[in-house]
Amino acid sequence: MADKKINLTLKVWRQRGPKEKGEFKTYEAKNVSTDESFLEMLDQVNENLVKKGEDPIVFDHDCREGICGSCGFMINGDAHGPQKSTTVCQLHMRAFKDGEVLTLEPWRATAFPIQKDLMVDRSALDRIVQSGGFITANTGSAQDANSILIPKTKADEAFESATCIGCGACVASCKNAAAHLFTSAKISHLALLPQGEVEAERRALRMVAQMDAEGFGACTSTGACSASCPKDISLTNIARMNREYLKASINRKEESGGGGDG
C-alpha cells in the first residue's frame, strides 16, 4: 500500500503540572504518513514544537508494541482512539481521514491525577495489585508443566484475564471512573488457578477495599470499559469478582498477619 499523506488538526489538553489549570491548544499536524503510528505522529508534532522553542506535548509510552500498558489517552472521547482492541501506540494513522479534527485528552479520574498534558498518575492501579494481586508462597523455579493439571477452559479463562496490561482505559472510558474491570481481571487470573485459589478470599477483600479507597467509582454495568479495553477483557470478570467478594465476606475471619496494607 502506497503511503498517503494527510493533514490533521489536533486540539490537545495542555497542563503544566498536577496543580495547574489546563486548557486545550490547537496544533496542525501536516504531511502525516498514513503508515505512521499515532505516537509517531505526535513525535513529529513535538519535534516542530521543540524547534519553535515550545514545550513538547507530554504523553506516556514505552514499548510501543501494545504490551506494556504505558500509553493511553482519549482521542475524540474514545480511550485509545476509534479502533477496537488496540492501544494508542498500535493505532495507525490510516484510521483517520484527511482534514479531521482530533481532540486529545488525558484519562480523567479523581484516582488518576494529571501529571502533565496527556500523562496521568496511574499508581492507584499498582496499589490495588500491591494490596493482594499476588501469591505469597515462594513457588520456586518453574516446575514440570504437567505436575498441576488444570482444565483447558480454566487455563484459557485465566490467561485471557491475565492479558490485562493495566493501561487504565477501562477507568477512563467508564462514566463512573470505576476500576472494576481492571481489578476483576487481576482477581480472576489468580483465582482461576490452583496456585492462586488458596488466597482468593483475602485477595478479593483487600483488592476491593483498596480499589474503593483510591476513589474510583462503582460499576453500573454499562460495558464501556470492556468495549474500550485494548485486550478485550470481558465483563464476566466483574461478575466473578462480585462472587469472590461475596464469598469472602461471608467466610470472613479475623485477618492475621500477611503482607500488604489492604
Added chain:
Amino acid sequence: MLNFLTSTVGKKYLMGASALVWVGFVFAHMAGNLLMFVSPDAYNAYGHALTSGMIIYVAETGLILALLTHVFLGIQLTLQNRAARPQRYAAAGSRSKGAVFASRTMAIHGTIILIFLVSHLITFKFGTYYETTVNGVVMRDLYRLLVEIFAQPVYVIWYVISLVLLGFHLSHGVGSMFQSFGLLHPTYQPVIRKLSWTYAIVVVAGFLAQPIVVFFIANEGR
C-alpha cells in the same frame, strides 16, 4: 459485614436485591391489571382479595423498605460516581466504544419513576373511593376510578411517558442486576441481555394496554 455493605461491590448487591423485589412486584402488578380485560368485577374482586388480608401490610412494608434502599443507594452511588469523575471529557466518544444510552441515565429515569410512583399512589390508592357490590360483597370500585382517570389525555400521556422510562430503566437494570449478583457467564451473557429487554417490553406493554384501551373506549363517539 459492614465492610461488605459499604463497599462498591456490596452496595451493588443491595441495589440488585432491592431492585429484584420491585422487578417481581412490577410484574405481578402488571399481570393483575390485565384482569380488567376479563371483567370489571374480576378486577375489583382481585383488588379486594389482595387488600383484605394482613399480607398486604407485610408486602407493603417490604416494598417500601426495598424502595428506600434502592433510592438511598442510588443517590449515594450516583454521587460517589460523579466524585470519581469530576471533570467530563470535552469530546463525546463514538458509539462502538461507549455504553448504551439507558445505562448512562439510570439516575435520571429512576428519579422520574419515583415521582411517578408517588403521583400514582395519590391518584389510585388514595384516590376517590367508589363502592360496588360483587357477588353480594361490598368493595371498592377501582375499575370506575380507573376508567375516569384514563379518559383524560394528560394523565394518559404522563402514564405512557413514565412507563416507557421504566422500560428503559429495566432494559438495562435487569441485566445489570445479574451482573451485580455475579451471575454473568460467557454462555449466558447474550441470553441475559435478551431477557432484560423481553422483561422490560412485556411489563411496559402489559401496563400500557390498560390506559390505551380505556382511553379509546371512553372517548369513542365523542
